[in-house]
Amino acid sequence: MTITTIILAAGKGTRMRSQLPKILHKIANKPMLQHVYDMSRQLENNTIKIVYGHGAELVREKLKDLDATWTEQAEQLGTGHAVQQVIDQFSDADIVLILYGDVPLLKVTTVQKLLKDAGENTLGLLTVKLKNPTGYGRIVRNQNDKVAKIVEEKDATTVEKTINEVNTGIIAVNGRHLKKWLGQLTNNNTQGEYYLTDIIEMAVSDGVEVMTTQPESADEVLGVNNRVQLSQLERVYQAEQAIRLMEQGVTLIDPARFDLRGTVDKLGSDIEIDVNVVFEGNISLGNNVRIGQNTIIINSVIGDDVEILSNCVIENAQVGNGSRIGPFARLRPETVLADHVHIGNFVEIKKSTVAHGSKINHLSYVGDATVGSKVNIGAGTITCNYDGANKFRTIIEDGAFIGSDSQLVAPVTIGKNATIGAGSTITKDTPEDQLTLSRVKQISIAGWQRPIKKEK
Numbered sequence: 001m002t003i004t005t006i007i008l009a010a011g012k013g014t015r016m017r018s019q020l021p022k023i024l025h026k027i028a029n030k031p032m033l034q035h036v037y038d039m040s041r042q043l044e045n046n047t048i049k050i051v052y053g054h055g056a057e058l059v060r061e062k063l064k065d066l067d068a069t070w071t072e073q074a075e076q077l078g079t080g081h082a083v084q085q086v087i088d089q090f091s092d093a094d095i096v097l098i099l100y101g102d103v104p105l106l107k108v109t110t111v112q113k114l115l116k117d118a119g120e121n122t123l124g125l126l127t128v129k130l131k132n133p134t135g136y137g138r139i140v141r142n143q144n145d146k147v148a149k150i151v152e153e154k155d156a157t158t159v160e161k162t163i164n165e166v167n168t169g170i171i172a173v174n175g176r177h178l179k180k181w182l183g184q185l186t187n188n189n190t191q192g193e194y195y196l197t198d199i200i201e202m203a204v205s206d207g208v209e210v211m212t213t214q215p216e217s218a219d220e221v222l223g224v225n226n227r228v229q230l231s232q233l234e235r236v237y238q239a240e241q242a243i244r245l246m247e248q249g250v251t252l253i254d255p256a257r258f259d260l261r262g263t264v265d266k267l268g269s270d271i272e273i274d275v276n277v278v279f280e281g282n283i284s285l286g287n288n289v290r291i292g293q294n295t296i297i298i299n300s301v302i303g304d305d306v307e308i309l310s311n312c313v314i315e316n317a318q319v320g321n322g323s324r325i326g327p328f329a330r331l332r333p334e335t336v337l338a339d340h341v342h343i344g345n346f347v348e349i350k351k352s353t354v355a356h357g358s359k360i361n362h363l364s365y366v367g368d369a370t371v372g373s374k375v376n377i378g379a380g381t382i383t384c385n386y387d388g389a390n391k392f393r394t395i396i397e398d399g400a401f402i403g404s405d406s407q408l409v410a411p412v413t414i415g416k417n418a419t420i421g422a423g424s425t426i427t428k429d430t431p432e433d434q435l436t437l438s439r440v441k442q443i444s445i446a447g448w449q450r451p452i453k454k455e456k
């Protein structure tokens with residue numbers, strides 16, 4: 001079976017009240033259209049066609065990597081008109097699957113079920129029963145309970161409006177039939193639009209049976225028309241991901257206060273995640289990882305037995321086994337920490353490697369540095385890596401001890417087991433095993449008087 005998926009994505013989305021086309025609005029930091037695309041990518045023997053329109057240039061630019069054929073529907077004259085734009089892009093023998101770009105939570109398992117219903121003499125229609133069907137097309141059945149047609153809300157009689165089985169818009173249909181029916185659509189209706197839904201009645205009169213399937217949950221077919229619905233779908237999506245993680249053995253202290261905007265590619269056992277933790281991009285977590293409150297982790301690899309305390313921001317970093325980070329630490333891109341490294345509060349690390357067992361516990365900036373093993377960097381140490389134009393590296397060899405409040409003016413190398421006296425400004429390489437310090441001698445002035453304010 002060859003499938004052609006047509007994603008309808010030309011609609012305006014007026015109620016979003018946005019400059020951004022609706023389908024570029026994001027669920028879990030990914031455009032809605034990309035969600036639909038990614039889902040349909042999972043189908044075998046499938047080519048994807050996207051009908052776009054509103055915000056055309058921006059849509060094409062933002063989603064240029066999608067492996068799909070793009071067709072512009074310059075004027076949005078209805079869902080039937082949208083499908084007509086790609087009528088010569090599928091063949092008679094194809095099963096054509098119609099999806100909506102603003103229905104982002106549809107599951108591939110539901111689509112696979114629907115596809116089973118589509119054949120030479122049958123059409124698959126995804127419907128759902130809603131407590132409040134207002135706004136949707138209603139599924140009208142005959143006395144034998146077979147689908148007879150779909151009637152849009154605006155064209156429905158009072159009796160038809162009481163029907164609570166509605167059209168999700170998602171259809172799987174034989175290509176040859178679809179071509180024929182698309183040619184017969186008219187816009188004789190209240191909205192003056194070419195309704196794709198009119199093909200249902202045509203199918204029935206051509207003796208093609210309309211088979212209905214329901215999604216596992218009505219959430220799957222919820223569309224987004226405004227930002228309230230966008231936020232609701234975000235929560236549905238996040239809740240599902242949280243459940244999946246918990247099923248895989250992760251403790252989430254509060255699943256409602258955890259957000260995954262990407263994927264967890266590797267997941268160890270016995271991971272505990274406290275409240276307000278956000279993951280973005282691709283995350284890998286080892287065994288026995290604990291993550292404290294309010295921490296954000298982006299595209300990073302966290303080893304085994306790692307403790308990340310609260311309020312950390314970790315991006316494009318690697319954290320080795322047994323390390324402890326935070327609270328209030330920031331690991332910026334290209335930070336690579338080996339095993340048993342301690343990074344404490346108000347420490348920023350950027351583009352640096354820190355070898356086994358080293359500690360940077362308080363108020364430091366370490367950028368463009370290579371830090372050896374068992375190094376101790378005292379509070380308030382700064383690598384001066386930037387002269388306003390160029391960046392330079394600092395090398396701190398194994399076993400070095402950097403006294404508090406030191407500035408290491410790069411390029412500079414601190415030798416093995418060297419000690420730097422507190423408050424030093426180091427501008428030249430320092431020898432191994434020695435104490436180096438740059439400090440004005442301390443003096444005391446006897447008889448000195450502190451200035452006194454004059455009485456007014």
Ligand code: UD1
Pocket residue numbers: 008009010011012051073075076077078079080081082100101102135136137138150152166167168169194195196197223
């Ligand atoms: C449509 C269905 C309705 C169904 C509902 C489910 C029709 C006539 N009606 O109604 O039965 O209950 O979806 O949500 O099909 N689009 C285009 N080009 C157009 C018009 C629409 O690409 O010219 C796209 C939109 O971007 C959207 C989808 O098609 O992704 C549905 O369009 P929308 O206007 O939301 O359809 P409804 O009127 O809600």
Ligand code: CA
Pocket residue numbers: none
């Ligand atoms: Ca409409």
